[in-house]
Amino acid sequence: QVQLVESGGGVVQPGRSLRLSCAASGFTFRSYGMHWVRQAPGKGLEWVGVIWYDGSNQHYAESVEGRFTISRDNSKNTVYLQVNSLRAEDTAMYYCARDRGWPSGHFDYWGQGTLVTVSS
Amino acid sequence: QSALTQPPSASGSPGQSVTISCTGTSSDVGGYNYVSWYQQHPGKAPKVMIYEVTKRPSGVPDRFSGSKSGNTASLTVSGLQAEDEADYYCSSYVGNNRIIFGGGTKLTVL
Numbered sequence: 544q545v546q547l548v549e550s551g552g553g554v555v556q557p558g559r560s561l562r563l564s565c566a567a568s569g570f571t572f573r574s575y576g577m578h579w580v581r582q583a584p585g586k587g588l589e590w591v592g593v594i595w596y597d598g599s600n601q602h603y604a605e606s607v608e609g610r611f612t613i614s615r616d617n618s619k620n621t622v623y624l625q626v627n628s629l630r631a632e633d634t635a636m637y638y639c640a641r642d643r644g645w646p647s648g649h650f651d652y653w654g655q656g657t658l659v660t661v662s663s
Numbered sequence: 664q665s666a667l668t669q670p671p672s673a674s675g676s677p678g679q680s681v682t683i684s685c686t687g688t689s690s691d692v693g694g695y696n697y698v699s700w701y702q703q704h705p706g707k708a709p710k711v712m713i714y715e716v717t718k719r720p721s722g723v724p725d726r727f728s729g730s731k732s733g734n735t736a737s738l739t740v741s742g743l744q745a746e747d748e749a750d751y752y753c754s755s756y757v758g759n760n761r762i763i764f765g766g767g768t769k770l771t772v773l
Contacts, residue, residue, distance in 0.1 A: 580709075580764075587666065587767040588701070588709065588752050593760075602760035638708055646756040648699045649714035656708060 545569040545652045547639050552657030555629055563624040563657055565639030573597070573617040576642035578650055579624045581635040589635075593642060594622060629661045667692065667753055667765035674771040675743045683768045685736040685753030691763065693734035697756035700729060700738045704749045712751075713738060740770070748772045 551563040565577065579591040592603040594613040601613045612625040622639055636658050640650035668686040675681035685692065685700075692698055698716045701709035711720055713729035716736060726741045736755070740747055753765040 588703075588754075588764040590754070590762040590764060593762075604761060640709075643714070646695075646760065646762070647697045647715050648754045648756055648762045649711060650699075650701075650709075651711055651720065653708035653710070 545641070547641065547652055547654035549637060549639055549654045549657035552637065552659045554660045554662060556663050557629060557631060557661055559629055560625065560627045561629065561659060563626065563637055563659070565622045565624075565654055567620045567622070567641075570641075572620040576645050577613075577615065577622040578640045578642055579611075579613060579622075580638045580640055580650070580653075581633075582638070582656075583632070583635045586635075590648075591624070591637070593645065595645070626659070629659075631661050633659060634661045635659060666763060667755060669751075669753060669765040669768045671766070672769045672771065674773055675740075676773045677743050677745065679743050680739060680741045681743060681770065682737050682739045683751055683753075683770065685738070685755075685765045687734050687736075687755055687757075689734055691734075691755040691757040692731065692736050694758065695756045696731070698729065698731060698736040699754045700727075700736075701752045701754065702747075702749045703752065709752065743772050745772050 546568045548566045578593045594601045615622040636656040638656045641652040643649040643651040700713040703709040716731045717729045
């Protein structure tokens with residue numbers, strides 16, 4: 544069965560960096576694009592970005608472009624989200640999700656999320 | 664790019680139908696047939712209910728249906744059941760390789 548497991552969240556001071564991971568299993572990881580979506584506490588969903596199946600392209604939301612970087616290691620079935628220069632407004636649950644047909648916005652499997660709290 | 668506009672809340676009694684709207688512009692909802700709908704129960708990850716405006720993934724009850732007219736997409740839940748109570752989010756491709764979500768609608772089953 545398809546599984547996505549995020550890790551790497553925690554409490555971090557403003558201005559610092561963090562790398563989130565999403566380990567995939569149960570499907571041919573190298574064949575699928577992967578997304579990151581975040582959700583601030585009590586708020587709605589916000590698309591963060593996508594990386595193509597082969598890592599050749601990444602696209603980001605305007606709000607994070609230049610600070611966030613998505614990468615992947617297909618040999619480890621893992622996608623990463625590098626988050627730099629963290630701000631209080633980056634506090635959120637970060638989900639990874641499998642793409643089912645870019646650019647349809649169809650995310651067919653989601654992880655359970657990893658919580659990032661930006662606080663001094 | 665602002666979020667798509669959804670009503671903050673909707674409600675209906677068991678067995679009734681309810682429709683949730685998602686309003687954008689001709690640059691997003693109206694410009695592409697790439698609207699999806701997600702259901703999210705408290706403390707859980709979202710689950711896709713509708714994609715590409717009208718398509719329903721396998722395993723999603725046919726009580727859930729999607730449509731679009733102009734710049735507004737809609738999700739209709741027929742034969743409301745208690746387990747349908749959740750937050751619902753629409754999303755749309757907005758061009759320039761980006762996707763946006765709506766602000767979310769809390770559906771209450773009375």
